[in-house]
Amino acid sequence: MSLVVRPVCAHELAGAEELVVRSINDLTVRHGFGPIAASRSPDFQAFCLQDDPRGVWLAEEDSEIVGFALSWVCGRLWFLAELFVAPGRQGQGIGNELLDRTMLHASKAGATEQSLITFAFNVVSQGLYVRHGLFPRVPIHLCSAERESLMRHAQGSALRATPIRGTADDYKMLRQLDVATLGVSREKHHRYLLGDPRTEGVFLEDGGECAGYAYIAATGHIGPLAVMHAHAMPDAFRAALLIAGAGHAKQISVFVPGTNNALAIAASQGMRFALPMVLMSTRDFGDWTRYLPRNPGFM
Numbered sequence: 001m002s003l004v005v006r007p008v009c010a011h012e013l014a015g016a017e018e019l020v021v022r023s024i025n026d027l028t029v030r031h032g033f034g035p036i037a038a039s040r041s042p043d044f045q046a047f048c049l050q051d052d053p054r055g056v057w058l059a060e061e062d063s064e065i066v067g068f069a070l071s072w073v074c075g076r077l078w079f080l081a082e083l084f085v086a087p088g089r090q091g092q093g094i095g096n097e098l099l100d101r102t103m104l105h106a107s108k109a110g111a112t113e114q115s116l117i118t119f120a121f122n123v124v125s126q127g128l129y130v131r132h133g134l135f136p137r138v139p140i141h142l143c144s145a146e147r148e149s150l151m152r153h154a155q156g157s158a159l160r161a162t163p164i165r166g167t168a169d170d171y172k173m174l175r176q177l178d179v180a181t182l183g184v185s186r187e188k189h190h191r192y193l194l195g196d197p198r199t200e201g202v203f204l205e206d207g208g209e210c211a212g213y214a215y216i217a218a219t220g221h222i223g224p225l226a227v228m229h230a231h232a233m234p235d236a237f238r239a240a241l242l243i244a245g246a247g248h249a250k251q252i253s254v255f256v257p258g259t260n261n262a263l264a265i266a267a268s269q270g271m272r273f274a275l276p277m278v279l280m281s282t283r284d285f286g287d288w289t290r291y292l293p294r295n296p297g298f299m
Contacts, residue, residue, distance in 0.1 A: 003066070005097045008056045010049060013042040016058060016068040023084035031121045033275060044298060047192050048072050048081070055105040059085075059094050069098035070297070071105050075184035077285070078106035080116035081297035083125075095128055103132065113183075115281035117296035126280065134280040138288050139258035142275035143266040147220060147245055147252050153269040157239035159211055159232070164201035166194050173203070173210055181226045182286045189298065202243065204236050214240040215294065220249025223294040230261075230289040237262040237292070241269070255295065257288035 008016060018039060025035040048070055049056045059067030066089050070082040080102060085094045106114055114134060118125050126136065164170050175185045193199050198218045204211050204227070212227030214236065222240045227233050237254075244252045255277070256263045267273075277296060279288070293299045 003059060003061050003094065003097065005057060005059045005067075005101060007053060008049060008058045008068075010046060012058060012065070013045045013049065015065055017042045017045065019065050019068055019086055020082055020084045022087060026087040027119065027122060028275075031119075036275065043196070044192065045070055045082075051188060052105075052109070054108060055102055057098055057101045059098055067094040067098050069102045071102040073106065073109040073111050074186050074189070076110070076112045077182070077184045078103075078109065078111035078114045079299050080114075081299075083116075090124070095125070099128065099132060113281065113283060113285050115279065115285065115299075117277055117279050117293065117299065120276035120278045126278070129280050133282050135282075136278045136280050137284060138279040140277040140279055140293065141256050141258065141263065141266075141273045142253060142277065143256055143263075143271040144251055144253040144274045145269070145271040147247075147250055149270055150241065150252050151245045154242055154245055155238050155269075157235045157242060159204040159206055159235045159239045161202040161204055161214075161239055161243060164190075164194060164203055164213060166191070170203075174213060177210075177213055177226045177228060180228055180287075181291045200243065204232075204239055206232065206235070212236045212290075214243070216240060216244045216247070218247060218249065220244050220247060220252045221294075222252070222254040223292045224298070225254075225292040227290050230287070233260065233262055233290060234265055237265055255293045257292070259288050260292065261289065262292060 021037040021039050024037040028036045055071035057069045067085045071080045083098055171187055174190050175187060178186045193215055194201055199215055201215045203213050211232040214225040216222050222244055225240055227236045256266055
């Protein structure tokens with residue numbers, strides 16, 4: 001049978017994510033980083049499918065999933081969260097077919113800016129994206145450390161953390177922070193995070209004024225984190241590290257843009273640079289000195 005590229009059904013997301021895990025681990029093992037991905041429930045993928053099914057596509061051949069793509073839109077920003085082809089099937093045009101479908105999503109949604117985060121060492125994929133007008137802009141590093149070791153180096157923060165409760169005023173403040181740092185509101189994504197019992201969301205306050213927000217997962221992962229002004233990033237990052245360190249996770253991790261001064265703090269506190277990534281986009285957008293992404297799919 002010939003290749004079929006079609007919209008995804010909700011019950012197929014788990015199988016699609018299994019392909020994503022296999023594809024990521026095949027790539028990272030070949031480049032000497034070892035397997036880094038593990039199977040997990042496709043909760044964010046299901047959220048995106050329900051929110052806007054135009055951005056979720058499946059490639060199959062003989063009833064076997066051979067590719068998967070997922071994109072989301074917030075305002076004028078289209079973001080490619082996932083595009084993976086089964087190991088052994090790269091170079092057969094499947095990635096091109098999926099990318100063409102997801103970029104139609106951007107056009108239909110009226111998004112004028114397009115972006116994604118991919119592995120810095122995946123030069124084949126970068127070539128595909130460059131041919132579609134997305135160019136490397138900002139290096140991003142996955143930083144990680146054992147919690148006990150990190151806490152031995154932890155420093156205090158001048159910022160006070162208070163829970164994000166999801167009130168109308170809270171969403172107004174989150175919108176102001178996102179527009180200031182990224183240029184778009186991400187209210188639907190905040191609603192998703194605040195509905196996840198495994199994730200803690202906090203505002204970071206300085207003298208009664210809101211300086212930013214941070215999310216910390218029960219796994220010890222930090223992000224997204226945003227601050228209104230770049231000078232608040234060091235204290236905001238230290239505050240997030242302290243919250244993560246107070247949990248029970250064995251490992252603390254965070255994605256830090258190379259232009260962000262949180263990177264120097266991560267290095268000084270013993271975090272190792274575990275995985276190099278890169279943000280690609282059709283044009284410069286956002287202030288990455290004031291924002292730490294959650295992961296390559298959520299941004």
